[in-house]
Amino acid sequence: DTGVSQDPRHKITKRGQNVTFRCDPISEHNRLYWYRQTLGQGPEFLTYFQNEAQLEKSRLLSDRFSAERPKGSFSTLEIQRTEQGDSAMYLCASSPGVAGYNEQFFGPGTRLTVL
Amino acid sequence: AQSVTQPDIHITVSEGASLELRCNYSYGATPYLFWYVQSPGQGLQLLLKYFSGDTLVQGIKGFEAEFKRSQSSFNLRKPSVHWSDAAEYFCAVGRLGAGSYQLTFGKGTKLSVIP
Numbered sequence: 001d002t003g004v005s006q007d008p009r010h011k012i013t014k015r016g017q018n019v020t021f022r023c024d025p026i027s028e029h030n031r032l033y034w035y036r037q038t039l040g041q042g043p044e045f046l047t048y049f050q051n052e053a054q055l056e057k058s059r060l061l062s063d064r065f066s067a068e069r070p071k072g073s074f075s076t077l078e079i080q081r082t083e084q085g086d087s088a089m090y091l092c093a094s095s096p097g098v099a100g101y102n103e104q105f106f107g108p109g110t111r112l113t114v115l
Numbered sequence: 116a117q118s119v120t121q122p123d124i125h126i127t128v129s130e131g132a133s134l135e136l137r138c139n140y141s142y143g144a145t146p147y148l149f150w151y152v153q154s155p156g157q158g159l160q161l162l163l164k165y166f167s168g169d170t171l172v173q174g175i176k177g178f179e180a181e182f183k184r185s186q187s188s189f190n191l192r193k194p195s196v197h198w199s200d201a202a203e204y205f206c207a208v209g210r211l212g213a214g215s216y217q218l219t220f221g222k223g224t225k226l227s228v229i230p
Contacts, residue, residue: 004158031216042119042205042220043159056217091158101147101166101209101216106158 002026004107006092012113013082020078021110025094032075033104034067035091036060043091049075082114117142117208121221128196129229136191136224138206147209148189149218150180154202162204165189176200201228 005024013019025032030051035043046065048056051072061067064082069075079086089111093104118141128134140146147166151159163174170182180191189206203225207218 033217035218040222042207042222043218045217045219048217058217093159095216103161103164104216104218106151106160108156108158 006107010111018080023075023092029094031095033093037089084114087114119221123224125225127227134193134196138189140208149207150191151205152202198228
């Protein structure tokens with residue numbers, strides 16, 4: 001299966017610790033997105049990459065959050081000094097193309113629990 | 116800013132019955148509209164999308180949706196529900212402009228199917 005993969009699938013951490021998630025998009029997909037989904041809510045957009053360039057960041061992405069996509073392949077999302085409010089499912093998606101709207105393919109997500 | 120409203124948090128139908136899930140959006144320009152399904156432990160899967168053209172859109176798994184501009188709606192329908200359709204369904208709107216391809220999701224409708 002060559003879909004979007006995310007690692008780890010689950011992460012439990014203590015408040016104040018740093019965590020890092022990884023996303024491997026579908027091969028050759030130019031665009032990569034991060035979303036956050038809390039209980040009872042739909043996914044909320046966090047940030048978007050076109051190749052290695054981070055083109056848009058939501059106001060939800062506080063200074064404690066940083067995302068990278070070196071070489072335009074996999075991406076990492078780091079949360080520093082985690083808070084209980086960071087507990088959520090973090091979803092990664094990728095899509096092909098340079099112009100226009102294309103289907104976003106989602107990974108299974110990383111569920112973060114902050115104790 | 117765009118928004119999506121899914122008025123029904125939870126719907127229960129009997130297997131074999133018809134289904135309609137409601138979605139209303141708020142967006143100033145022509146929207147790009149999507150329906151995604153999320154099963155427990157799974158990523159979101161695209162059921163169908165509307166970009167332009169025929170306002171009745173066919174998707175996978177026997178689903179269809181109709182775009183009604185006058186009502187700002189994009190309701191999802193299925194003539195006969197199967198037990199495997201039990202999942203959470205999300206309507207989303209895409210915003211095109213200034214290099215942004217983010218999706219704005221509704222809060223979702225959880226579908227339960229009675230055998």
